[in-house]
Amino acid sequence: MKRTALLHAELSQVIAALGHGDMLVIGDAGLPIPAGPRRIDLAVTPGVPRMADVLAAVLSEMQVERAYVAEEAISADRQSLPDWCRGRLPVTAQTVPHEEFKRISAQARAIVRTGECTPYANIILCAGVTF
Secondary structure: OOOOOOOOHHHHHHHHHHHOOOEEEEEEEOOOOOOOOOEEEOOOOOOOHHHHHHHHHHHHHEEEEEEEEEHHOOOOOOOOOOOOOOOOOOOEEEEEOHHHHHHHHHHOOOOOOOOOOOOOOEEEEEEEEEE
């Protein structure tokens, strides 16, 4: 049995197969998933699993070079990331309009669907290298 936090075999395999610059999207329950990327559906019921929990598990195994969140997810003061993201990322997240976020997502290797029902609770993680 694995010793790291991420136990989901399919998700762990996708992360292990990522190359430099490949993208993994973690999305809320309503994020549209285009036909191209692999779909990993973790959603059980509204709120389960939460975005914060899935993000933490993924970050325990993935080397992240860049991250993107939708501008619409940023707080009204335009300065703070949403709670599910704040303080968790190893990089500063870049913001893009939600429509652009969806276009970029179509190029991802995989999109993970959570049970999160918070609007715009989506993130694109770009793989880095460990050397």
